[in-house]
Each structure stands twice: as structure tokens, then as C-alpha cells.
Amino acid sequence: MVKSYDVIVAGAGPAGAAAAAVLAGQKLSVALLDRAEHPRHKLCGGLLTAKSVEALARVFGLHLSDLAARPSPFDGCGGGGLFHETSQYLFLHQGQELLRGAAAEPFRFVDRPAFDALLVRMAVARGAEYLPGRAVEACDAASGLVRLCGGEELSGRFVIGADGANSVTRRALGMNGYDRAAWRRNLAAAIEVELPVGAGPGQFPRQVSVPELHVGSPQAGYGWVFPGPRGPKVGICGLRRNDRDGRDFGAIFLDFLRLLGVAAPESVALRGHPLPYGNALARPACGRLLLAGDAGGFVEPLFGEGIFYALATGAHAASATLCGLRNGEEACAREYERLLARTVRPELVWSNRLRWLLFAAMRRLGAAPIRGFVNCAPAALAEMVHGRRSFRLLQKKTWEWGEGVGG
Numbered sequence: 450m451v452k453s454y455d456v457i458v459a460g461a462g463p464a465g466a467a468a469a470a471v472l473a474g475q476k477l478s479v480a481l482l483d484r485a486e487h488p489r490h491k492l493c494g495g496l497l498t499a500k501s502v503e504a505l506a507r508v509f510g511l512h513l514s515d516l517a518a519r520p521s522p523f524d525g526c527g528g529g530g531l532f533h534e535t536s537q538y539l540f541l542h543q544g545q546e547l548l549r550g551a552a553a554e555p556f557r558f559v560d561r562p563a564f565d566a567l568l569v570r571m572a573v574a575r576g577a578e579y580l581p582g583r584a585v586e587a588c589d590a591a592s593g594l595v596r597l598c599g600g601e602e603l604s605g606r607f608v609i610g611a612d613g614a615n616s617v618t619r620r621a622l623g624m625n626g627y628d629r630a631a632w633r634r635n636l637a638a639a640i641e642v643e644l645p646v647g648a649g650p651g652q653f654p655r656q657v658s659v660p661e662l663h664v665g666s667p668q669a670g671y672g673w674v675f676p677g678p679r680g681p682k683v684g685i686c687g688l689r690r691n692d693r694d695g696r697d698f699g700a701i702f703l704d705f706l707r708l709l710g711v712a713a714p715e716s717v718a719l720r721g722h723p724l725p726y727g728n729a730l731a732r733p734a735c736g737r738l739l740l741a742g743d744a745g746g747f748v749e750p751l752f753g754e755g756i757f758y759a760l761a762t763g764a765h766a767a768s769a770t771l772c773g774l775r776n777g778e779e780a781c782a783r784e785y786e787r788l789l790a791r792t793v794r795p796e797l798v799w800s801n802r803l804r805w806l807l808f809a810a811m812r813r814l815g816a817a818p819i820r821g822f823v824n825c826a827p828a829a830l831a832e833m834v835h836g837r838r839s840f841r842l843l844q845k846k847t848w849e850w851g852e853g854v855g856g
């Protein structure tokens with residue numbers, strides 16, 4: 450027999466957990482399924498901006514005072530609350546040169562396995578049924594039928610696809626909503642490793658408590674060094690997979706590690722994951738299916754911030770579903786698009802423009818454009834990253850939330 454739910458949420462990362470928490474909070478029957486069991490590994494720097502912290506309060510009722518408390522009821526890593534590091538600063542490097550180092554509000558860092566597990570627990574506390582170890586094999590947007598690997602089938606009045614960058618549910622959008630060639634063109638490669646501090650092979654030579662962004666070197670895309678829970682996290686991300694000499698992304702990453710002073714970087718086991726990078730879907734809803742988070746391509750393409758956009762689009766998809774359950778599929782798709790257009794889409798469009806402009810200018814003029822950019826109005830730029838101002842011409846930004854999302 451096929452088990453039925455009001456809503457099936459496929460994928461229990463931040464997008465899926467946010468959607469499930471909103472819907473279960475409205476007393477609907479919600480299945481939150483994931484192919485893994487939490488806490489599960491997720492390649493991610495774990496950086497949270499101020500808008501992400503606000504989204505946690507809005508969507509889950511998780512307030513900063515609870516999350517940062519020591520000891521915290523939501524402890525992620527050994528008695529220090531959910532955040533393993535908080536930094537008032539962000540250093541921007543061009544090669545060996547430090548361009549700028551201030552931020553108005555703190556950046557916070559979470560360990561993704563603990564963070565994602567907490568969000569799932571919050572959704573379950575509101576009544577969502579968590580089904581770990583269930584991988585979606587296929588989904589039918591017209592009927593809301595979801596087939597799992599192994600043959601089990603579930604049926605939803607609506608389905609929210611939140612199964613990440615390599616989404617299976619996205620395939621169900623068909624030709625209308627999803628151009629596979631365009632998706633692949635805009636998919637960035639990312640590599641990230643977490644290294645112990647030390648002077649030995651494959652170790653990072655210094656402690657890191659302030660996040661660093663590096664442009665210009667690595668030779669493709671940009672790099673970062675973030676404080677990690679067990680040691681610094683070093684990563685690179687870029688659309689181009691090769692440098693001018695034709696070397697691949699892995700070789701570019703090893704050069705970056707060398708530049709940072711890591712001895713024998715070849716001894717480090719590399720891990721990669723794709724990052725949607727300017728390919729937010731134009732029509733992320735079709736029939737009974739809505740896509741949220743990485744599955745819908747909702748990642749900010751200048752800095753690669755995805756956690757906030759996953760939380761926001763997960764919550765928006767849930768709000769639109771509430772509308773759809775009353776008024777039908779077309780109303781659901783319209784409401785989803787209305788919420789996206791008012792909040793998320795302008796940020797993604799304008800940050801993408803800024804990225805192309807900055808990288809094109811850097812190719813011609815070196816560090817000068819980026820130096821001018823970060824020095825022109827540092828406080829306003831920091832506010833832009835944190836979501837107080839829009840990527841659209843630095844206008845003041847307020848975030849709107851839809852039905853079912855608390856204050």
C-alpha cells in the first residue's frame with residue numbers, strides 16, 4: 450500500500466528541514482526523508498551571515514541566545530554551543546596582499562553535521578515524520594508520487610524537492626522547467642579539506658580564527674580559509690575547471706595549499722562537491738512539485754553562500770504549499786514565484802552581475818578593481834553580505850516571509 454502525506458519533503462538539509470518545520474507547524478502530515486541518516490557529513494565551510502541567523506529565529510524559533518549559550522541545549526561540538534567560532538572580521542587577500550579586514554556584524558561558524566541534525570530535530574519536534582536512509586529514485590510532478598530506491602512508494606498532495614545540487618527530484622520538472630545543458634554550464638566545482646594545525650605533511654601551518662577569502666590565487670575561481678571545528682577548512686570554488694596552462698582543478702587546489710604554507714599537500718585526501726553558481730531555476734515549481742535550496746540552484750553566486758538561501762527558499766516553498774493546498778497547483782506556483790521575486794531573486798541576479806563585472810575587471814587590471822570595490826564603502830559592503838543591504842545597488846533590504854513562518 451502507498452502511504453500518503455499532505456507533503457513529502459525529499460532531502461533533509463537546511464532547505465528540507467526549513468520546509469518541513471513550517472508545514473508540520475501547521476499540523477499537516479509531513480514526511481521528511483533523506484538518503485543518509487543525520488548527523489551525516491556535508492562538505493561546507495559552515496559560515497553563517499547575520500541573515501542566516503535571523504532566518505533560524507524566523508523559521509525554527511532558534512534564537513541566538515540559545516544557540517550561542519555555553520553549555521547550550523543545542524550543543525554541536527563539545528560544550529561550546531552551536532558555533533565553534535565567531536569572528537567580527539573577514540580578511541580579503543589578493544595573492545599575498547591583505548586588502549581589507551573589517552565587518553560590521555559577526556560571521557559565525559557551524560559544523561554542518563551537528564547543525565543539520567539540529568534543524569531536523571526541530572522539524573520533528575513540530576511533528577514532521579523523519580525517514581532517514583530513504584533515497585528518492587524518481588518523482589512524478591503531476592501525481593505527487595515518490596518512488597524510493599528499493600521500490601517503496603509514497604504519495605504527497607505536494608512534494609518539495611530539497612535533495613541538493615545533484616537533485617533527483619529536479620529531473621521531474623521536465624523540459625519546461627530545467628535546461629540540463631545550462632545547468633551544467635553554471636555548476637561550479639568546489640574542493641574543501643579540513644586540516645590539523647602543525648608543521649608536518651598535509652598540516653596547516655597556523656591557527657585560524659578570522660575567515661579569509663582569497664582572490665587572484667588560486668588560479669581559477671576564489672579560495673577560502675575558514676575556522677573549522679577540528680582545524681582550518683581550506684577550499685576553492687570556480688566555474689573554470691582549468692587554469693591557463695590547462696592544469697585541472699585538483700592541481701590548482703594543491704598549488705593554493707602550497708601558497709598557504711601546507712607542506713606535501715599531495716598527501717591530503719581531496720573532497721569535492723558541485724555548487725550551483727548562477728543557475729537559479731526560472732520555473733522551480735511544476736504540478737505538485739516545488740524545488741528549494743541547491744536543488745533549485747538557489748545559491749548566491751559571488752561568495753557561494755547557500756545556507757541562507759536554502760533556509761529562505763525552503764520556507765518560501767512551504768508557504769506556497771500552504772496556499773496550494775487551499776487553491777491548487779497554479780496558485781502554489783504563483784505564490785512561490787511571488788515570494789522568490791520579492792526576496793531571493795534580486796539578490797541572486799545582482800550578485801551574479803557583480804561577480805562577472807569584478808572577475809572581468811580583474812582579468813584586465815589585476816587587483817585594482819577589487820581593491821577599489823572593497824575600499825569604496827566597506828561598511829555598506831559588509832551590510833550587503835550580511836543581508837542588511839541588497840546586492841542591488843546597496844539599497845536597504847528587508848526580508849519578507851510567507852504564510853506559516855513565525856516572527
Ligand SMILES: Cc1cc2nc3c(=O)[nH]c(=O)nc-3n(C[C@H](O)[C@H](O)[C@H](O)COP(=O)(O)OP(=O)(O)OC[C@H]3O[C@@H](n4cnc5c(N)ncnc54)[C@H](O)[C@@H]3O)c2cc1C
Pocket residue numbers: 459460461462463464465482483484485491492493494495496497583584585586611612613614615616617639640641684722723724741742743744748753754755756757759
Ligand atoms: C565546499 C563548499 C563549501 C560551502 N560553504 C558554505 C558556507 O560556508 N556558507 C554557506 O552559506 N554555504 C556554503 N556552501 C553552500 C551550502 O553548503 C549549500 O548551499 C547548502 O548546503 C544547501 O542546502 P540544501 O538543503 O539545499 O542541500 P544539502 O545541504 O545538500 O542537503 C540535501 C540533502 O538531500 C539528501 N539527498 C540527496 N539526494 C537524495 C535522494 N536522492 N533522496 C533523498 N535524499 C537525498 C542529502 O543526503 C542531503 O541531506 C558550501 C558548499 C560547498 C560545496
